[in-house]
Amino acid sequence: MRGELSISHKRGDMLGLLASLYGPNDPAALKASALARKAPASAKSIAYAARHVGLIVMASHAGRSFTLYVESSGGQLREGSVKVWSAIRDNGQKLKPKLERIVILDEDAKDVLATARAGVGGALSREDLFVPVATGLVTGIVLAAAEIFGGTSRDFLYGSATALAVAILSVGRLVWTSASKKLVWR
Amino acid sequence: MMALLKNILQPGHDDVVDAVAQTLADRHWQVDREPIVGGNRPDLVAHQPGGPTYVFEIKAGRPEANLGAVAQVEAYLNAWPRDPDQLVKGVLVVGADAPAELDSIADDAGVELVRISGGLRSLDLSLESAGVVGGQQTASDGVTPSPSSLRPAG
Numbered sequence: 454m455r456g457e458l459s460i461s462h463k464r465g466d467m468l469g470l471l472a473s474l475y476g477p478n479d480p481a482a483l484k485a486s487a488l489a490r491k492a493p494a495s496a497k498s499i500a501y502a503a504r505h506v507g508l509i510v511m512a513s514h515a516g517r518s519f520t521l522y523v524e525s526s527g528g529q530l531r532e533g534s535v536k537v538w539s540a541i542r543d544n545g546q547k548l549k550p551k552l553e554r555i556v557i558l559d560e561d562a563k564d565v566l567a568t569a570r571a572g573v574g575g576a577l578s579r580e581d582l583f584v585p586v587a588t589g590l591v592t593g594i595v596l597a598a599a600e601i602f603g604g605t606s607r608d609f610l611y612g613s614a615t616a617l618a619v620a621i622l623s624v625g626r627l628v629w630t631s632a633s634k635k636l637v638w639r
Numbered sequence: 640m641m642a643l644l645k646n647i648l649q650p651g652h653d654d655v656v657d658a659v660a661q662t663l664a665d666r667h668w669q670v671d672r673e674p675i676v677g678g679n680r681p682d683l684v685a686h687q688p689g690g691p692t693y694v695f696e697i698k699a700g701r702p703e704a705n706l707g708a709v710a711q712v713e714a715y716l717n718a719w720p721r722d723p724d725q726l727v728k729g730v731l732v733v734g735a736d737a738p739a740e741l742d743s744i745a746d747d748a749g750v751e752l753v754r755i756s757g758g759l760r761s762l763d764l765s766l767e768s769a770g771v772v773g774g775q776q777t778a779s780d781g782v783t784p785s786p787s788s789l790r791p792a793g
Contacts (some may be wrong), residue, residue, distance in 0.1 A: 459708055491717060492710035494748040498740075513706040515738035520705045552702065560711055563680055 455488065455560070456523040456534030460554035467519050468512065469500050470545045475503035475510050482509050486524050508533045521613015531557055531567060536637060542634070544578065556634065568638040582623050582630075650759050655699040656682050657760045659732060659766070677718035691726035691785055693771060694719070700753055706744055713748040717759040730771055 460467075465622050471590050473479065482502040483489050486509045489496035499522075501512040507527040513520050523534045553567040592613045599605045630637065650658070650704065655737060660670045663685045670685040677695075683695035687695040689718040696712045698704035719727050728751060735756040745752040767773040 455707075459705075459707065487708065488710050491714035492748065494743060495706055495710035495713050498748060500746045513744075515740040518738065520707070522707060560707075560714075561679070 454524075454530060454566075455558065456521075456525075456530050456537075457556045457558065458519075458523065459556075460519045460521060460538070460539055461553060462517050462519070462545070463549040463551075465545070465548035467514065467517075467548060467550070470541065470548060471510065471512055473514070474540050475542060477503070479503045483511060485509060486511060486522075488522060488524070491570050506555050507518060508537070510537060514624070535569075538636075552636075567638050570637045571634060571636055572631050582590045582627050585616075585619045586594050586621040586627065587635075589623070591622070592616040613630040650699060650700065652697055654759065655697045655732060655755065655762075657696065658762050659683060659689050659695060660685075662762055662766060663772065667756070668772075677715070677720055679715050679718055681712075681715050683733065691728050693730050695730045697732045699732055699734045700736075704737045704741060706741070706767075707751075707752050708733070709741060709745050709748050712750045716749065717766060732765075 468478075476481050480502070482504045483499060485504070486496070486502065488511065488634050489499070496606060499511045499513050501510075503510050507525055507529075509524040510520040511524075513522075523530065523537055525533050525574065530601070538552055538555060538582060542552070552571045555567075556565055557567045558565050596605065596610075596617075599609065655690075656672070660672060660683055661685075663670050664792055666687070668685045668687050673680050674684050676684060681694045682697045683756050684692060685695065686692040694712065694715045696708065696715070698708045708731055712731045716727055716729045719773060729749065730751045730753055731741075731745060732753045732755065733752050738755065742752055751769050751771060753765050753771060757764070763772070
């Protein structure tokens with residue numbers, strides 16, 4: 454089981470940041486990882502590996518897009534993965550890192566256990582926010598069209614008000630979730 | 640929003656698995672879905688009579704495939720039960736937007752990378768250009784395929 458963090462950054466040296474957080478690249482850490490034990494040839498392309506309080510943190514990159522692989526020897530993989538992201542976000546502000554997603558997966562069971570995203574995309578991926586926002590949007594479009602073509606009645610307006618009000622509240626929640634940098638898990 | 644739209648428009652994992660299985664079955668391959676082999680459960684295991692066995696893992700769609708996906712296929716090959724007479728090849732099917740760096744990682748790991756660049760309609764072509772189907776070299780031909788992509792079982 455491991456966590457996979459997809460992170461992009463705009464400038465700077467992500468490997469340098471990882472080294473400052475978790476120490477220099479440690480080939481012994483790579484050898485201890487389940488990924489390298491099961492797939493040693495693929496593991497040769499891993500650019501960085503280190504051990505840090507019960508975690509093995511590994512990184513591969515394509516340009517400025519990094520994938521961090523986090524394995525845990527003492528459980529709490531999700532918490533460990535979130536801590537890794539928090540450390541990068543808080544200590545690497547100059548790099549302007551952006552978390553695309555965290556995926557917790559069990560490869561043996563071929564199961565994605567949880568996925569987290571940050572920002573508006575993450576918040577919008579929640580069904581409890583997406584559905585009211587989409588409903589409000591459609592209602593607004595229908596209302597605007599009815600207004601243009603002269604089909605609005607008082608009942609029609611009252612009927613639409615609930616959808617619009619819930620959409621506004623949901624957008625507020627969406628903005629708050631995004632601004633708080635909170636990860637949204639699914 | 641673009642990512643969301645892209646996600647909606649891309650074929651899902653199961654759609655791609657179905658399409659690959661159908662493409663191979665149409666060519667009279669024997670196809671097993673999610674068999675348990677060597678303690679693993681690849682998406683598809685397929686072979687043409689007299690040809691090598693192909694182990695397929697499908698990672699089309701979001702999130703796009705990464706080194707971990709190549710490692711997964713390599714792990715399947717490494718855990719495959721030993722049989723010197725059986726040639727086993729690993730195939731990773733990914734979306735067109737998978738990082739270019741995956742090609743060299745897959746090559747090093749002895750995994751065939753198939754990119755679905757024109758949607759499921761061109762899957763046949765993608766499998767052909769990767770050398771998986773059509774004009775492929777088989778064990779019975781007496782021709783040895785590329786050493787990086789072919790290994791004895793085990």
